[in-house]
């Protein structure tokens with residue numbers, strides 16, 4: 001992964017590291033890798049996990065991604081101006097960790113934005129962060145099951161976060177649905193400050209995994225509560241009303257008068 005050695009990135013690693021230290025993060029536990037352009041920081045983190053990760057965590061940040069990945073095989077628009085980061089967490093980890101990591105990261109991202117700006121982000125279940133009814137950030141978490149273990153365990157988990165910080169021009173298909181922090185506040189946080197705040201918040205929330213705190217914080221920011229939504233589960237599509245979020249951050253919906261709990265599905269408010 002020479003691109004991380006050559007660097008040349010606009011993202012200022014020294015400023016970022018300084019801020020991490022100010023926030024009290026022990027940077028000895030984290031390998032920091034920054035580059036100008038890559039295909040996907042999530043892919044880089046996974047490659048690193050399999051090849052040589054020798055710290056509990058490793059962070060990958062790029063100014064730009066040429067193949068940014070979103071959920072359900074979609075792409076994530078990743079031109080310069082956004083923050084594209086992936087955190088690798090070394091295992092062994094319980095299998096449920098990857099799911100919880102998505103909700104936890106949504107909460108961490110919202111708390112970080114709230115801390116650094118006057119904005120009030122919302123979480124659109126399960127992995128999008130919304131501002132003014134539009135998508136400002138996306139989260140993609142993944143885990144790899146370890147082979148040959150009596151008890152199932154994840155070898156590692158990777159959480160990728162993409163935030164539209166200073167993205168000024170979106171392609172036409174995203175113009176109505178995407179938004180950038182710089183459209184809503186005169187002084188958006190720098191990518192370095194935001195990244196440090198996210199990492200510091202995320203690492204401290206990891207201690208709370210499995211506790212109801214994550215769901216409580218998630219509920220406070222839930223974008224879909226009370227909304228009429230379209231739900232897509234494989235080949236099945238239906239309309240439902242969102243009732244809330246469970247203590248495991250699952251979505252509770254009313255479907256034709258019957259309460260259902262979803263732990264994975266595609267939910268859209270645009271139909």
Ligand code: BTN
Pocket residue numbers: 039040041042043065067068069070071072074076083084085086127128137138139140160161162163
């Ligand atoms: C989604 O919107 O469905 C999730 C988007 C996740 C995007 C981030 S950007 C950094 C990391 N690298 C990727 O290829 N994807 C994630």
